[in-house]
Amino acid sequence: MTSDPPKRGRNAAATRDAILHSALAAFSRHGYDGIGVREIAQAAGVTAVLVNRYFGSKEELFSAVVELAFADSSLFQGDRTLLAQRFASEIMDKKEKGAERSDVLLLLLRSAPNPRAADILRDSFARNCERPLTALLQGPRASERAAMILALATGFQFFRKVIGTSALADASGAGLFDDLAAMFQSLIDGPAARPPPVRRGRVKSADS
Numbered sequence: 116m117t118s119d120p121p122k123r124g125r126n127a128a129a130t131r132d133a134i135l136h137s138a139l140a141a142f143s144r145h146g147y148d149g150i151g152v153r154e155i156a157q158a159a160g161v162t163a164v165l166v167n168r169y170f171g172s173k174e175e176l177f178s179a180v181v182e183l184a185f186a187d188s189s190l191f192q193g194d195r196t197l198l199a200q201r202f203a204s205e206i207m208d209k210k211e212k213g214a215e216r217s218d219v220l221l222l223l224l225r226s227a228p229n230p231r232a233a234d235i236l237r238d239s240f241a242r243n244c245e246r247p248l249t250a251l252l253q254g255p256r257a258s259e260r261a262a263m264i265l266a267l268a269t270g271f272q273f274f275r276k277v278i279g280t281s282a283l284a285d286a287s288g289a290g291l292f293d294d295l296a297a298m299f300q301s302l303i304d305g306p307a308a309r310p311p312p313v314r315r316g317r318v319k320s321a322d323s
Contacts, residue, residue, distance in 0.1 A: 146225030
């Protein structure tokens, strides 16, 4: 005989927050297709009926979770000249929010195979991350450079925090910070700040 989930008070904001964080953890562990509203509700200490009352459906709950995952806009605020350092600091900060960041990475990895979940992830990521970053960049191909910056940040975190690649997990924090900041700065500055590539001429054959 299973026990009923513990009753929560009537604080609507706290209840909604508990459901969202329960859903973030659940979708991160199991992916969009691997978990249902009932299990999420039980972990949050509420009923599935209450979850649907707050969010309407599993898809709408997932959308709200994704918005929560990408809600922090602090990286895109402040002095533009310090943008590379802010990105490197955010990635290298492994003391605070470590589990939460891993949840976000796993949310991307495990939910993206579902086409509708992938649409939701892509739309939210574009609105909350790609476009604000693109707006900060100057010069040509700003949207491409913004996407590369975010891909670099996400890939680094994935290998270091989720897979635990020893070459990154055990490396000097100061050294990694400097390397990351330099790579981010190169993409932020754009091609105008870098020397043009050396064009190699065709090797002529003996008969030409």
